Amino acid sequence: MQNTGSALKAVLLFSYTYTMMATTLIMPIMGNLAIEFPNAGTKIPMLISLPSLVMIPAILLSGYISKYVSKKTVLVFGSILYIIGGFGGGLYDNIDFILLMRTIGGLGTGLIFPLVPALIAQLYQGQEVPKMIGWGNATGSIFGVVFATVTGYLAVMDWHYAFYIYLLYIVLLIAQIMILPHVPPEKQDVAMTKDDKNDGLNWLAWVYVLATLVYMVISMVFIVKTAIFIMEANLGNSANAGIASSVVSFTALLLCLVFGQVFKALKRYTAVVGFAATGLCFFCLSIAQNFEMIIVASLFMGVSLATVLPYMMTTITMVVPKNAQTTAVSFVSTAMYIGQFLAAYYIQAVESFVNGVTRAAFSIIAVQVLIIVVISVVFILSTQSQFDKHLNSSKNLNA
Structure with a gap:
């Protein structure tokens, strides 16, 4: 029987914030970056569009990898990429370097995005599934509103500080490692193997x-x-x-x-x-x-x-x-x-x-x-x- 206590619910709900925060934390400083890099041209809007673009193959890759690797492992790896790509954007004053970091962060977000609702569907039953998914979306919205405001104020002091907020996700990363159950890969899960003859989308x-x-x-x-x-x-x-x-x-x-x-x-x-x-x-x-x-x-x-x-x-x-x-x-x-x-x-x-x-x-x-x-x-x-x-x-x- 999987642990479905309050701590696990909290980790899953907070894990819903990755996608929302990936855009929320960059939008308030777009003007600052345009001033900092006046010759960047189209590279400025690419700070938002490029991560979204790389998320698409990463999302599909996440679904495939999860058949052979535990969802927890993929989620933790995605979180590490997310933190590196987020925090790294504030380390070097170069627009190409920031774009590279945003790309890494987008890959991490893409790996994470489908795993959280999939884990909820696997770990919970009945009305808990839609309730958790609804709460997850609400959690992401709350974090988006709060941190958009915080980022705006930090950017007034120094736009680099907006990227440092990603370090807060180290706490969530540790919680994921300690609290999330090690669910076996889908190809090795005894509860799932009975479906092996029909493991595609109908x-x-x-x-x-x-x-x-x-x-x-x-x-x-x-x-x-x-x-x-x-x-x-x-x-x-x-x-x-x-x-x-x-x-x-x-x-x-x-x-x-x-x-x-x-x-x-x-x-x-x-x-x-x-x-x-x-x-x-x-x-x-x-x-x-x-x-x-x-x-x-x-x-x-x-x-x-x-x-x-x-x-x-x-x-x-x-x-x-x-x-x-x-x-x-x-x-x-x-x-x-x-x-x-x-x-x-x-x-x-x-x-x-x-x-x-x-x-x-x-x-x-x-x-x-x-x-x-x-x-x-x-x-x-x-x-x-x-x-x-x-x-x-x-x-x-x-x-």
């Missing part, structure tokens, strides 16, 4: 991967275009855009804390509600004539983010064999980042139909999401028996 899992990709493409439109729209439509300024972003984060944070209860109540319709909230968000943006409507749209987006992604992470571990859970989470994670990349092309395509009018583009997206909601309901009703068949019996949440 068609239902690929549906969730595709749904995650589609969702990320659409939801990124809000993140990319809302601030621009607020100023284009004379509904506010950058401060108002910041308020809207905070409303999204705070709403998502609150819902993530109760995601377990939401999932228990809505079951497979959790994602449908999330997509519906996405559609309502873009509908509100399309008719917004004042900043108050932007706030309403932001509330809906917060609901969307707090339901769709945790649902995908939770459910895909339920419908694949135990020895394919890490691989499944890896593909969902990869779909998230590919979706972020494709969002720019999606925005360009939609705006080309409406001559670049942002409000009209929001209307088109709202209609598209409505169609997705209808398709999702039909899909759920027509595939319930297949879903029940694929459910991993040890993780059956009666979803």
Whole structure:
């Protein structure tokens, strides 16, 4: 019987902060770095984009390695890379060196990203799985808000100090080594070997991967275009855009804390509600004539983010064999980042139909999401028996 006490829960929840902090700790000092390296050109924005790019192969590699190496070992190795890449960025005043360190940190983050939800799915059962995943997302959000503020103040004194915050993760690294159980590699786990004849992703899992990709493409439109729209439509300024972003984060944070209860109540319709909230968000943006409507749209987006992604992470571990859970989470994670990349092309395509009018583009997206909601309901009703068949019996949440 695995130890699932409070200490283990704390380690897993804090391990959810890696991805959020990787971006949060660099964003407040981007201006400082642009001043420090005035001739860096495109290398400055690459400080954010390059780690995200290298995360994609690292995520897939993590899923593969976990079949032959303990998840704990991979997680600890990823944490070491994360700390080196983070702290190392402040050691040498050279933009190329900082980019190298950010790349190393991105590799570490990619190795870690799919392992935490996969470990939760392996170590916990029943409603503990969605509850822990929801709490994990909430923990990441809280850390993001707190350390974004701390980093901003530290950067006023010296931008190097922002990189030194990564040293705090040494404490988490030690806790991971001491507290995380040594789960055997998936190919050697006795509890998983009975699934060896069918250790790949089934068609239902690929549906969730595709749904995650589609969702990320659409939801990124809000993140990319809302601030621009607020100023284009004379509904506010950058401060108002910041308020809207905070409303999204705070709403998502609150819902993530109760995601377990939401999932228990809505079951497979959790994602449908999330997509519906996405559609309502873009509908509100399309008719917004004042900043108050932007706030309403932001509330809906917060609901969307707090339901769709945790649902995908939770459910895909339920419908694949135990020895394919890490691989499944890896593909969902990869779909998230590919979706972020494709969002720019999606925005360009939609705006080309409406001559670049942002409000009209929001209307088109709202209609598209409505169609997705209808398709999702039909899909759920027509595939319930297949879903029940694929459910991993040890993780059956009666979803």
